[in-house]
Amino acid sequence: MGIEGAGLVLNSVGDPECRPAYRKALQAYLEPLRDSMCDDCRRRMTDNPLRCFDCKVPADRAIMSKAPAITDSLCAACRDHFDQVLALLRKLEIGHRIDPRMVRGLDYYRRTSFEVTLPGLGAQNALLGGGRYDGLIHELGGPEVPGFGFAVGEERLVMSLPESAAVPADAPEIVVVTLGEEGVARALGVARSLRRAGRNVVFDPQPGRSLKAQMRRAGDLQARFVLILGESEVREGAVTIKNMSDGTQERIDAERVEARLREMAGA
Incomplete structure (x- = not known):
């Protein structure tokens, strides 16, 4: 933007398996300070002490800045x-x-x-x-x-x-699809590079989703091009580009993706 x-x-912020332990640690820290905190925080201290982090009262924010870190739990x-x-x-x-x-x-x-x-x-x-x-x-x-x-x-x-x-067009120009876990990090980098070059790109990381399902979604989005990064593309440092208007596709070096898309789009 x-x-x-x-x-x-x-x-x-953890999950239901580890958050209860943090709540107990936070309550143990806050209880001796109860009388120093606002009415809202005193109420939250019992019901949901994590909400005390949302308090805007300067004195309470100073107290919360020294609270135990949830990452330790x-x-x-x-x-x-x-x-x-x-x-x-x-x-x-x-x-x-x-x-x-x-x-x-x-x-x-x-x-x-x-x-x-x-x-x-x-x-x-x-x-x-x-x-x-x-x-x-x-x-x-x-x-x-x-x-x-x-x-x-x-x-x-x-x-x-x-x-x-600039306000992007409703339909994305490019959809990136991946096969396997290894393609996700590479695809994120490709998508980011293309966005920086001004391209409208959609990438929804779903490593377990089939290629057919991902291509169907790209069609529903009316994408002009689809970039495919499967295991072989990742291994070879390549990307397969599919032109959705005529169904043709080609594999090229990943470093040439943006230049090749410009050639194919005529821009």
Whole structure:
């Protein structure tokens, strides 16, 4: 979007297996400080102490800044998941900062939580925030399914946009599909590079989904090109480009993808 200076802040809030232990540790820390905190925090301390991190009262925020870090209470599965997230960010050279006290108090949050912040916006400097909602559908009476979402501060986002910001077309120009776990990190890098070059790209990492299903979705999205990264492409440092208008496809070196797409699109 062309916003300069924005930064990613993230944390892991654990899951129902490890969060109860953290709640107990947090309550043990807060109880001796109860009389020093606001009425809302005193109430939250019993019902849901994680919500105390949302308090805006300066004295309470100072207390919460010294609270135990939830990352010290993560179970092995949540720790491994967070390590994988951080490894992907490093691989993609995406700058980030871990805030071990950025905690969501809503029960349907699982593992990764994050904010995108921008200096110069004042105390409320988050452009957007969200995380994994793996427990949300189950909370509403449905099955356990993965989920992810975020909320945007629209006014702050609009104020931060450069005048040259372009609005992408409804239909994506490019959809990236992968086969196998190894293709995900490579595909994220390819998608990021193309977006920086001004291309409208959709990539929805689903390593277990069949190629047929992913191609069907690309067709539903009316994508002009599909980039395929299977095991052989990853092994050879290549990408297969499929032209959805005529069905032709070719395999090229991954470094030439953007240039070849320009040639094929005539732009």
